[in-house]
Amino acid sequence: MPLKNFHSARLHSPDEYKENPDWSKDNGKFRTTEGKKAVVAGAGMFDFPKNIELIWGQLKTQSGETANVQSLRFPKSDYTKEQAIDFLLKNNIDYMKFEPAKDDPENHDTNPKNKSIELTPFESSVLKKCLDKIEDTTSFDDVVGLFTVNYEDFILSFDRSEFLALKRIIKKL
Structure with a gap:
């Protein structure tokens, strides 16, 4: 509560x-x-x-x-x-x-279509790093028609606090 x-x-x-x-x-x-x-x-x-x-x-x-x-x-x-x-x-x-x-309930928008997630500055920087890293480690495989990701490079580029931030961002969605 x-x-x-x-x-x-x-x-x-x-x-x-x-x-x-x-x-x-x-x-x-x-x-x-x-x-x-x-x-x-x-x-x-x-x-x-x-x-x-x-x-x-x-x-x-x-x-x-x-x-x-x-x-x-x-x-x-x-x-x-x-x-x-x-x-x-x-x-x-x-x-x-x-x-x-x-907060004062009058300040809240109750329409779910108008909801957005709020990110802290740290979460914003981690999200940007994640998106940049996805671009760097992802390639399109023309033969299979799917995107592939170099998971090891992707995962090793984040420290513990950044992973926790990503987890919280995902929960906010």
Whole structure:
């Protein structure tokens, strides 16, 4: 569910977490901290800025004092939606879902024919690189009547953060 003042990046499904973590004194499922060092998928150990909230929980497979970052919250006063996504992509932080801060519903066009996808500057540069690389590695085979691609050259030209960006672009479509 979108939040009013925060863009949110869900790293793991809430269903993966205990309802009552072993370390919880008031039976709350999650805890929030502002900025902190944490291990996150893709980036490894990462020192988050103080203005990013980390939502912690205890995975069903964990016990004791162990906690895991479930999601990240970016205050919309400090981050645009694009800046938050760029932060995630540039730092190789794997996330399963991104929800921009809740806007005024009157500002949304509900006609699906008028929808377009919004790309961050990083996503735009990755998409351009992808299209250029497709042109460089693709040729038309007159005998078979099909296009062929040198997949190895294509795949090796992208780093991890660029692949994650391409994945998100495709999901937006």
